[in-house]
Amino acid sequence: MTTTTMTKSQTGEVAGAENTFQATFMPRFDIWETEEELLLYGDLPGVSPDNLDIRFENKELTIHGRVEARHEGIEFLYGEYGVGDFHRSFAIGEAIDTERISAELHQGVLILHLPKSEKAKPRRITVKGA
Amino acid sequence: MFATRWEPLAEMNRLRNEMDRLFGRWGRMEPRPLASTGYPPLNLWEDDEHLYVEAELPGFDLEGLEIYVTGGRQLSLRGERRSPELKGGTWHRQERAFGSFSRTLELPSSVDSDQVSAEFRHGVLTVTLPKSEEVKPRRIEVKADSA
Numbered sequence: 001m002t003t004t005t006m007t008k009s010q011t012g013e014v015a016g017a018e019n020t021f022q023a024t025f026m027p028r029f030d031i032w033e034t035e036e037e038l039l040l041y042g043d044l045p046g047v048s049p050d051n052l053d054i055r056f057e058n059k060e061l062t063i064h065g066r067v068e069a070r071h072e073g074i075e076f077l078y079g080e081y082g083v084g085d086f087h088r089s090f091a092i093g094e095a096i097d098t099e100r101i102s103a104e105l106h107q108g109v110l111i112l113h114l115p116k117s118e119k120a121k122p123r124r125i126t127v128k129g130a
Numbered sequence: 131m132f133a134t135r136w137e138p139l140a141e142m143n144r145l146r147n148e149m150d151r152l153f154g155r156w157g158r159m160e161p162r163p164l165a166s167t168g169y170p171p172l173n174l175w176e177d178d179e180h181l182y183v184e185a186e187l188p189g190f191d192l193e194g195l196e197i198y199v200t201g202g203r204q205l206s207l208r209g210e211r212r213s214p215e216l217k218g219g220t221w222h223r224q225e226r227a228f229g230s231f232s233r234t235l236e237l238p239s240s241v242d243s244d245q246v247s248a249e250f251r252h253g254v255l256t257v258t259l260p261k262s263e264e265v266k267p268r269r270i271e272v273k274a275d276s277a
Contacts, residue, residue, distance in 0.1 A: 028226045034219035041214070043226055045186035045253035070184075070254075071175070077238055080171035081186065108188030108253015 023084035027065070031090075035122055038094060038114040044086050045108035046070070052105060054112065056098055062089040063110070095119060169231045170207070174238070178267050181241060181259040187211075188253035189226075195255065197248055202240040202262060207255075208232045239265045 032039040040061075044052070047065035055062045065086040097117040104111045170185040187195070189211050196208040210230035241259040248257045 030224050030226050031222040032216055032219050033222055034216075038222075039216070039219075041226060043186075043188040043253070045188040048252050071173070074175045076173050076175050077181075078172060078174040080168075080173060083173075105252075106189075107191060107250070108186070 023082050024087050025082070025084050026088055027063070027086040029088065029090075033094075035116075037116055038092065038096070040090075040110070040112040040114070042086075042088070042110040042112070043108060044105070044110050046083065047086060047105070047108065047110075049105045052103075052110070054101075054103055056092070056096065056101060056114075059092050060089055061092050061112075061114070063087070063112075065110075168233050169227075170233065172233070172235060174235075176238070176261075179261060181237060181239065181261060183235065183257045183259065185255045186253060187250075187255050190250075190253070190255075192248065192250040192255075195248075195250070197246070197257060199241060199243040199246050199259065202243050203237050204234060205237055205257065205259070206232070206234045207257075 028043045030041040032041075042063060044063075044065040046067040048068075051066040051068070053062075053064045053066075063086070067083060067085050070083060092114065094114075095117040097115045100113075100115045102113045170187055173184045175182050183205060185207065187209065190209050194209055196206075198206040198208075200206065208231065211228050213228040237259065240262045242262045245260040246257065248255060250256075
């Protein structure tokens with residue numbers, strides 16, 4: 001992904017565009033479903049709550065976590081993984097009560113609650129005997 | 131130890147990372163396959179005074195991690211991540227790994243074991259290992275004869 005930052009110099013002139021290249025990775029997710037909700041767990045190491053963007057539109061859930069560059073100008077002696085942003089989207093077939101969606105982030109793990117809307121909850125149908 | 135469901139896209143992504151590691155992003159680095167199968171993957175870099183080792187360990191906590199330095203040349207990391215105990219539902223997707231890991235790394239220079247510190251932020255562990263005195267680079271003063 002390419003991020004373009006424009007820096008303004010003090011005279012008001014555009015000092016020049018600085019391009020930073022940072023890879024984007026697909027984070028791993030677990031999805032648990034109960035009668036009440038969909039519960040998502042995602043591994044987003046290095047993402048702070050301020051840098052996490054979660055959207056739910058048109059039955060599509062999009063999660064984007066921005067990771068601040070930690071190793072600018074550093075040469076690794078061993079480099080076994082790359083650092084970059086996290087991005088993932090899911091198509092959610094269930095009817096979700098978007099008002100009650102809640103998210104928490106602990107130690108790089110996102111826990112996202114997607115409560116099912118009332119009409120989507122399974123109902124037990126009582127069968128009347130004759 | 132770790133069991134994760136096979137996911138083609140994640141696998142491709144990992145392969146891409148691996149290719150990047152070998153040919154692209156870390157092009158200037160020796161493509162050493164340093165235990166690339168080990169968990170967790172580690173990044174290691176240095177400055178004049180320290181070595182730094184970083185690992186992504188989401189869902190772990192600093193209390194549950196064991197960090198040892200042996201003989202000033204070997205770093206060991208151990209930890210465990212438990213899966214949440216959930217009842218009355220079904221899994222649709224399980225990609226995250228759980229269980230315990232243990233990894234030992236030979237350090238490229240000797241360090242002062244007593245001064246090692248670790249920081250854990252947003253699931254990223256950074257271990258700072260001060261180099262032992264004898265391996266620190268030294269500036270050599272050049273004395274000029276005063277004429």
